[in-house]
Amino acid sequence: MVVHNPNNWHWIDKNCLPWSKDYLKENIIDTAYEDDSFRFVVTAVDSVSGDCDVTQRKGKVLCIYDMRLQFSLSGAIKKGNDEEEEETISATIVIPEFVHDQGEDEYIFEIESASQKSEIRKHFVPILKEKLMKFQPDLLEAHAKDVQHATD
Template sequence: MAKFDESDPRWIVQAREDGTNVNQWHWSEKDCSEWSKQRLEQLLGDLTLLNGPATAKTTGLKSVEGDSILNIRKAKLIASYELAIKVRWQGTTAGGQHGSGLIELPYVADENHDEDPEVKVLLPTEDAASQQLKAEILAKGKEPIYAAIRTYVQELRSGVPGKPGNSSSSAAAAAAGSGSGAAAAAANGSAAAAAVPRPGSSGSGSAAAKKSSKRSVSMTEKFYARSQDIFECFTVQGRIQAFTQSAALVQPQPGGTFSWFNGNITGTFQELVPGQRLVMSWRFNSWEEGCLSKVEVELSEPEPGNTVLQLKHTGLPEADKFGHGDVQEQVEQGWRGQIFNRIRAVFGYGV
């Protein structure tokens, strides 16, 4: 036992001479401001907001103000950010008149990470065309913006800026979440061309992250579309790229592989019945290698042009490879925000 007022060296964590922060034990911070600007430019700079009869799209990021920091302690990630974002847009009314302006997101912050941000449409001039387009964007064009912000938030919170190769100069390699989100957002992780895993492949991550659990997500969604249209949103590469607004690869046959959101989501088709049923293995690249879940999609059309989709997503891990235990919540948010709502917004299959 150490004498009073003397330190026992057994309880002192000595700094390593080589400066290595073993297992991210010590508190460290990464300034993600530059990464955020480049990633938000990718996500928000070329979005389709209205797709007929009036059309509108974003035409580039005007400004990002504020701070974005990724804190790491004991291998746990804590994202701290508070941003004000402005994006340029232009469009054409159904009558052929042109308008333009700015979209402002005045407060995107970590304290509201699970909420969609406020969206304002600013007009440099009060001409009739711009006012008409402003009203339509606020009424029908906000969902692509929400989806982009969910992707950014989920990537930041899952540690994408801190991964090797994800410096500001390689932000193009990052992609959407949710798982938060997205998947979800939506969509976690960021490999630009991640290889599709094979069932039974093994990884070397934590047991908690790799362990399959009884956690699952069940959802019922309705669309104003034919069931075959919805089926093709999972099996036709062009449709997938349209609503994800990112690179996708798809081989729609039993044993065929797929990759969405630039490789954030990968898997294998197990069963396909056109217009009726899909069964797939499914994983996010924020999960440990070898960790696979199962997605079953049932489609029915009680009335022509009205499709009911029933989703059952089983075998979710207890945590992702970063130790986050909110996988079930992030997956559910990702399906709704990054996939189903995007399908409705892009193809007009319901609100």
């Protein structure tokens, strides 16, 4: 496709939602936390919905996303050295608004679980948040070249 866009001046958008789903499955599944008392691991990316675009306007590449994310989490409460003594935990983590212009401390993590919500929030959410903070730079790195063309 040939695009006449002198100096990358005009809007160009690329829908990156399919890439986002693949990225989250690749980078979030198997995210884990373990200590002497607990083990938590993401087992599935249940849902990724919303918008995720990389755009270019007036020579600047930007990403704009507003997505709802849902992950399945499994884990255990350790009650000794034997795995048979562990109590199984399952949970769902929902991020109702994963947005491009939010600060790290503004994300809301809704945890649905019969038990250990506070332990999941205290120990696991910081690890998950750290991985999610890499999304925006990785998105731009993967797609910036698709919305700009050489001006030489």
